[in-house]
Amino acid sequence: MFAEERLQEILNILKAKGKVKVKELSVKFDVTEDCIRKDLKVLESQGNLKRTYGGAVQIRESSNAYDMQERSEIDVSNKTIIAEKAFNIITDRETIFLDISTTNILLAKLLAESNKRVTVVTNMLEILNILSKQNNISVVATGGILNKNLNGFTGAPTIDLISRYKFDKCFIGSCGVDVFDRTITTFDIDDGITKSSIISSSKKTFLVMESKKFHLDGNYKFAKIDDIDSIISDKLPDKEITDVIKEFNISII
8 A cells, every 4th residue: 555545544634533543553564653643644745634642633623613693504404404304303282492503593483483382481582482472382482581683582691490390301512523522612601501401401312413513523521421421413414423422322303
């Protein structure tokens, strides 16, 4: 195998697994560990990875911070798939929480068009507006400090109300999930703290997110991967990511 082919194969492994180890690559390619270290140094100089002790990790993209209006216009078809899957697991008489998420806006619209009788607690203004006239939906607004960029309520007053509930299910949005360091992220600190409180008050937690977010990061870690029960996505991620998720007994819908 030529050096260029080996470099490309290392990148393929890195993309699939999120990280590589010098010893494992040395055995796989039947070359010395020093040779692999040189390969990793070349790939790092090209901006393709970040070297770590004993190997290297993938350079993950940072998710872009958009305001809520901009976010609602991105990946609508994928979010619709996710919303439909989430709708199908909601049953009559449940009390659910829909947090600040453009996917949850689509889920609220499906609930509004249905005959399901549920109680929806939410901290998002648009969801309140969608559900406000539906007789089959009991709606509870958290109140709190209005975050205008997110079009919803966050912070201490919001968390105080959330802490008084025990939701059957909650549906949480995120900016990114890194299964290899087990973190779930968002941009806004108050939003992240609020999401954490929702998870703590829920019997079952469902993360609603597009599959591309398995490769993206926000900058505030609000939960660990084993804090949730299920991930609802538009499609399955790569096998290596799926295998890690299943190690935590988390289902992917």
